Amino acid sequence: MTGPTSSQKGPLASLRSAFERLKVTPVKDKAEEILRRVTGIYETIRDTQDDYQYITDQLALLATSVFKGLVGNEKLSEELRKALDGLSRTCLDIQAELDKHMQKKVNERAVEAPELMQRLQKTLSTQLQHLTFLGFVDYMRYRAVGAIASPADLGRLRPPPKPAIFYGRDELVQSIVDLLLHEETCRIPLLGMGGIGKTSTVATVLHDDRVKAKFGEHMFFLSCEGIVSASGVLLALASALGLQHENGVEKALSDFFTKHKYVLLVLDNLETVWNADDESQVEKVLAECANTGTVSLVITMRGTIRPGGVDWSDTILDPLDPLPLEAARLMWKKLARKTDSRLDELLKLLDGIPLDDSD
Numbered sequence: 001m002t003g004p005t006s007s008q009k010g011p012l013a014s015l016r017s018a019f020e021r022l023k024v025t026p027v028k029d030k031a032e033e034i035l036r037r038v039t040g041i042y043e044t045i046r047d048t049q050d051d052y053q054y055i056t057d058q059l060a061l062l063a064t065s066v067f068k069g070l071v072g073n074e075k076l077s078e079e080l081r082k083a084l085d086g087l088s089r090t091c092l093d094i095q096a097e098l099d100k101h102m103q104k105k106v107n108e109r110a111v112e113a114p115e116l117m118q119r120l121q122k123t124l125s126t127q128l129q130h131l132t133f134l135g136f137v138d139y140m141r142y143r144a145v146g147a148i149a150s151p152a153d154l155g156r157l158r159p160p161p162k163p164a165i166f167y168g169r170d171e172l173v174q175s176i177v178d179l180l181l182h183e184e185t186c187r188i189p190l191l192g193m194g195g196i197g198k199t200s201t202v203a204t205v206l207h208d209d210r211v212k213a214k215f216g217e218h219m220f221f222l223s224c225e226g227i228v229s230a231s232g233v234l235l236a237l238a239s240a241l242g243l244q245h246e247n248g249v250e251k252a253l254s255d256f257f258t259k260h261k262y263v264l265l266v267l268d269n270l271e272t273v274w275n276a277d278d279e280s281q282v283e284k285v286l287a288e289c290a291n292t293g294t295v296s297l298v299i300t301m302r303g304t305i306r307p308g309g310v311d312w313s314d315t316i317l318d319p320l321d322p323l324p325l326e327a328a329r330l331m332w333k334k335l336a337r338k339t340d341s342r343l344d345e346l347l348k349l350l351d352g353i354p355l356d357d358s359d
């Protein structure tokens with residue numbers, strides 16, 4: 001079995017680790033067959049730039065849920081065998097459809113892809129219903145892998161606390177607040193090196209009273225750390241919001257977002273997804289969020305490159321500058337609670353990067 005590619009890391013890695021936790025041999029044999037098939041499906045789509053990732057991720061998540069449900073089972077009952085056979089057949093069906101599809105020319109594939117995705121989505125949905133009907137994976141009802149909603153986990157989307165110490169970025173904070181308070185939506189990229197203050201800036205903005213009054217409960221802050229695909233971002237959002245998504249996660253999110261007049265979505269540390277997945281997929285997801293019409297989007301990303309495909313608000317395009325000397329001096333004094341005659345020298349050496357010495 002070949003090792004995972006970067007875009008496979010998330011769901012496929014979870015599937016592998018769920019498999020490794022299985023102890024009972026008869027279950028393990030069958031599970032191994034499923035694991036092989038799901039891995040094969042990932043291999044099939046590996047070199048395409050197309051939009052099959054969502055389906056394969058969903059399949060991997062479904063299989064992961066089944067494996068986790070098997071952990072405590074001592075023997076392979078008839079019911080279990082049937083369920084595993086069903087899942088294994090679903091893998092075969094999906095593989096066969098994808099194989100046929102991948103043999104076509106690129107332009108034919110592009111035309112066929114939406115319909116194929118719908119068909120595969122339906123196959124997965126049927127499989128999920130079948131497993132749920134059998135009842136042995138009851139708890140899947142609480143997982144965001146298909147037709148049934150999970151309870152919302154809004155805590156995952158709660159904005160970080162207001163930074164206790166925050167100097168020297170009043171102008172930047174003010175311009176972001178101004179953009180967010182406009183009637184029309186905005187799209188703001190906060191770029192810059194690690195530790196420069198992107199998250200602290202957003203956190204300060206999210207605690208502005210006027211911003212809170214406008215967006216209320218509909219301010220969502222997703223940390224992308226640990227998310228390794230664009231579809232993972234969508235799944236994480238849908239799952240935290242407790243949305244049903246049997247008709248596709250994009251649709252579920254877009255229905256949810258358009259129901260509210262003002263939504264603020266922050267994707268923090270988006271570079272983790274950007275570096276792990278196909279960039280065009282990330283751009284597509286951002287464009288979908290931005291085009292919802294009610295969503296103001298803020299991303300934070302290390303580096304200087306912002307994703308394309310989004311009409312970013314042009315007042316804030318440059319990466320964050322290092323802190324001015326006076327702000328860095330104040331911050332240092334507050335953190336260190338002492339002064340030093342060579343402080344300015346040190347701060348110049350640090351180039352205004354606000355290092356946190358509390359860790």
Ligand SMILES: Nc1ncnc2c1ncn2[C@@H]1O[C@H](COP(=O)(O)OP(=O)(O)OP(=O)(O)O)[C@@H](O)[C@H]1O
Pocket residue numbers: 163165166167168169192193194195196197198199200201269300301302323331354355356
């Ligand atoms: N303007 C500021 N005043 C005081 N402290 C700050 C300021 N900006 C950042 N800090 C402190 O510096 C540390 C790093 O800031 P922050 O986490 O916001 O950086 P970041 O750009 O989001 O980094 P990363 O790319 O790693 O996510 C934090 O401990 C934060 O409290």
Ligand SMILES: [Mg+2]
Pocket residue numbers: 198199200268269300
């Ligand atoms: Mg940050």
